[in-house]
Amino acid sequence: MSLLEIDGLSIGYGGVDIVSGLSFGVDASESVGLVGESGSGKTQTALAILGLLPGTAAVSGSITLGGQEIVGADDATLNALRAEHVGMVFQDPTQALNPYIPIGDQLRRILIQHGLADGSDADQRVMHMLDRVGLPDAARQFRAYAHQLSGGMRQRVMIASALIAAPDLLIADEPTTALDVTVQAQILELLERIRDDTALLLITHDLAIVAGHCERMLVLQDGKLIEEGKTRKLFSAPATEHTRALIDAAPRVDTAASPQPVSGEPLLDVDNVSVSFQERDRQRQLHAVQDIDLELREGETIAVVGESGSGKSTLARSVLGLIPMRTGRIVFCGKAIEGPVQSRAIETRRDLQLVFQDPAGSLDPQMRVERIVAEPLAVHAPDLDGEARKARVISMLERVGLSDAFLQRFPHELSGGQAQRVAIARALIVNPKVLVCDEAVAALDGSVRREILLLLRKEQQETGLAIIFISHDLAVVRSISHRVLVVYLGRLVELADGEQMFTKPRHPYTRALLDAVPVPDPLAPGGRLSVKGEMPSILEPPSGCAFHPRCSYAHARCKAELPRPRTVDGTRVACHRAEELLERF
Amino acid sequence: MSTFTKAVAHMRSSKTVMISGGTLLAIAIVALIGPWISPNDYMTTDFDRLFQSPTFSSMNLFGTDDLGRDLFVRTMLGVQVTLVVAVVASVVSLVIGVLYGATAGYIGGRVDTVMMRFVDTLYATPFIFFVILLLVVFEQNFLLIFVAIGAINWLDMARIVRGQTLSLREREFVDAARLIGVSTPRIILRHIAPNLIGVVIVYVTLTIPQAILIESFLSFLGLGIQEPQTSLGNLVSGGALQIEGASWMLLIPAALLAIILLSFNFLGDGMRDVFDARQSR
The missing domain is CATH 3.40.50.300 (P-loop containing nucleotide triphosphate hydrolases)
Structure with a gap:
């Protein structure tokens, strides 16, 4: 049985289904890419897995994580599940970090809240984690506030906070879309390197990222799963028109030809x-x-x-x-x-x-x-x-x-x-x-x-x-x-x-x-x-x-x-x- | 106009707007027609019927006052005056405030600083002192009340419009218009002003109760509308003196004043929701 099992998931608002009849699984320590154009339901699916959908959403179907049902679970169950079993990295780290609490304390609270460590042991683990995500001088940065860090460093802190409780599954929703391309490469490499046995669900509109970082990929269109399979196979022989179109529309920096220089006035x-x-x-x-x-x-x-x-x-x-x-x-x-x-x-x-x-x-x-x-x-x-x-x-x-x-x-x-x-x-x-x-x-x-x-x-x-x-x-x-x-x-x-x-x-x-x-x-x-x-x-x-x-x-x-x-x-x-x-x- | 038809459609769907707007409309209609069909008038004193409690027999629906004047007609007259004061004062504050605020905000820089410091100076002037000064310098009259209230209210309006204009000025569609070659007055008129409508309409409905309160307050102090003319403020003031013997003299005008104020407040809140909903979509 898979680590994450989604079966017939539908999410609707006011009678309109944003996601309908979605079923897929993610195995332990696997990396899966979830791709689709804007409005295809990628983020809604991620929020459903975390149990974070607003009360106005009508959710049906089933989501199990390590055998635990998420749809309809109460807050206590969900809280225990989050952080301990699922970590989340959002697109905008500025909004996801609390501006009033030093970043070290924010990470520390995760450990203490869930009874995973206490006192100096927690400090040690936070320091170690910050060091692993590549924060220079982690001991000093422990006391830093989010606004004192650059965008790339903030995203590193987000990754640290998502992984500090060693969850089984890490969900990253467009984790590099707000970052510059050189920083994007660093962050993606970091995600790959430090997730160990944590499974990765990478949500993105950018097929190039999936090509380089995911073993398997899922393609969403209008809230429906239209295709899934090994990344290599999907890229070489997509079964649906839409996947073909998505791949063709992704610009290539390595092969596309530039137009010849002009010699106008x-x-x-x-x-x-x-x-x-x-x-x-x-x-x-x-x-x-x-x-x-x-x-x-x-x-x-x-x-x-x-x-x-x-x-x-x-x-x-x-x-x-x-x-x-x-x-x-x-x-x-x-x-x-x-x-x-x-x-x-x-x-x-x-x-x-x-x-x-x-x-x-x-x-x-x-x-x-x-x-x-x-x-x-x-x-x-x-x-x-x-x-x-x-x-x-x-x-x-x-x-x-x-x-x-x-x-x-x-x-x-x-x-x-x-x-x-x-x-x-x-x-x-x-x-x-x-x-x-x-x-x-x-x-x-x-x-x-x-x-x-x-x-x-x-x-x-x-x-x-x-x-x-x-x-x-x-x-x-x-x-x-x-x-x-x-x-x-x-x-x-x-x-x-x-x-x-x-x-x-x-x-x-x-x-x-x-x-x-x-x-x-x-x-x-x-x-x-x-x-x-x-x-x-x-x-x-x-x-x-x-x-x-x-x-x-x-x-x-x-x-x-x-x-x-x-x-x-x-x-x-x-x-x-x-x-x-x-x-x- | 497009904004308007859409806004109207939204208002129709808002319960708050419909109920408070309906109440105000009903009160206004009764206040207009009431004195006209009533057999009594607002000035005639009748010493046989002093302190008459509300009765149908002589059509003294709201009773009579200490001089035997019919309170129904007087109250309706008071409502008329109150509503007129509210509307006129708000229009005054709207015109001055929007022009002043939009100009300061769009031109910006030193002009903005000077214009807004002038507003700050007026803010710091004690209002009552200002009104007494006006009443001393000029004759006490109806018009002066409008001027006094409008002169206070436009300050808030100017500040709000200026703030809104400052943020509108930075919007890309304004840059786009400048690049196309649209002239500055035309930009203010065609791009800035229409986008201010939402905020301005909401704010006007919220300044109306303020104007009403100021008028009542001035009348209560004896600085406002003069006898035998009357306003809700005057009536409440007169009723307060007779609270033990003839409580209706206080309760009825006070209740009407409260209903009118609440309705305008709810209308403003409802309008804000209507325009917010439109903007967030």
Whole structure:
């Protein structure tokens, strides 16, 4: 008999079943991946296993863990079961840790509450656990509060608290979705390494993670289990259309081909741009972007890639005039443009458009789709009459793949993908020359993401649109970028043609990023650990090359002297050792 | 308007809103029609019927007062005055408060600081002192009450609207509008204002009882509506003097005042739920 046995589980809210007739098992010390798109019922299933569903949920069927029934069990039974037999790691460690209690005490309480240890014995075990999850100087961190730790360290503490009672089953719900890719690789490796005999149920939307870390996988669609089996077998020969589609939609950083470089007219020249913010309480300056050069050509897509806090969004917003630059110059179509967006010429404002990450947030919740898409016309083509304007809106919606049935919808009545199409329609209806996409597909499911990328490609081919594509996800970027700009702590690290960047990176940081991206292929799963630690705070940047504390190739010179971007073999790269390292990558 | 039709649909489904709104509507209708069909009027004194307890015989439904005036008609008149004060004062505070708050919040920076420090200064001024000052400088009249109450209420409204505007200003759809090229006044009008409606409507229904209370309080002190005109505050004040001999003189207006206040409070709470539910979806 399996450790976890789920039989005919259904979860409903107000008569609508979110999960229906779900049955599967997890054996002792096995690692199982539970995958599906958003809304497929993954998280609801996890909460049901923990007995954490809200009272409004109608639950039927059976869940047994080590022979103990969970559905309908009372609180005392569930409490005993949780922590002692099941550990849980949530997506957002910030919310899961109590901000008022030192992390050591939080872990200690688990042991004492369940009578697993007392006094100094408990302290010893907590210290040991913190040490095992890789917290540097565990004895000191014992007294630290959650806010004093970085995101990656917090997730390590979460893992420690989930495993400290040596449970039989560990449930990890999107444990790395909120983390940067280099930290993700570290956390996944850690999970693998320290779980010992604990079985792992890994819930994720990212098939690449499952490919590298799970023996078996389960595929959910609309609350139903549509397929299960060995990970390798499922990837090589999926039985259902949906699984096939999920695998195909997962972007691959290792094989997808980047488009050939374009040789169009230079359109937008970003020259030596720096952006700083004044720290509110102190006199310090926060240098979010420093000395970035970029030249965008007609019909070209440049991806701006970096981990969170690297300044990529700030760069884009300062180009658009939403954030003031400290120094630098922007030349657009041969003319220098400056100042905040309100003071720019109306044609310039028309020609530079932005698509945001959160599609719902960028649409006015009080307006219908028709008015949202028509608004730019009211500004840039005020003499169009109502009829003509509506016709333009309808044809624009068709271009982005929406019918006129959407005209009267409100933003909250749209799915994420539809809302993003509306946002793209609003940006493109005035035929801009440059479109900035700020993490425009990060919040979308794999299949929807691919459709949106295809849509952007199509628009580019038809109209010669130039795109600045900001993303933290290298895998997404590969198939669409003519060139890629990698930034780290606000500075240019490498700027190269797409194909060049992905096959022969010049900078150790680019190499590390590429290595860390997991690949949806169980035979070559990627996600390798090739960089230590996490990105330092931008308020206290390291001396010399900002990357040197994490770089395995750093010399004394890297610590002392800031490397200026220079051209090595056709690539702009900011590394003292770029030439010698060429051979090594 | 879209927001409105949706909000109305939601209000229909909210019991609190329907019951409290219905009660208020009923009271308002009776207060309008009552004095008109009653055989008595509000000023005529009748020394044969001093302190008459409520009776059907002469249609003194709520009895008479110490001067023999019909209390039903006087109470209905008081309700009228009270409701008018409430609505006018709230509209005054709404117009000034929303314009002031949205401007301060959207422009921000130094303008915001100066505008809001002015509000803080007014907050620190003792209200009664302020009203007495007004009554001394100008003649005591009906209009002054509105001005006085509105002048107090708009401060809260301005603060709330400003706070809301500050957070709206950072929303991405406002950035999107700026990028498209929409002008600042148009952004305030088409993007900021419509998104403020929810908060403002809720807050207005909550300031109405405040206005009513202030009016009653002023009248109770003798600073408000003057005889032979009357308001619920005046009636309660007069009734309090006769509490032993003619308790109806106090109980009936006081009960009506309480019902009106509670209804407005429930209406505000209900509205907040309605708009919250809409926003969280």
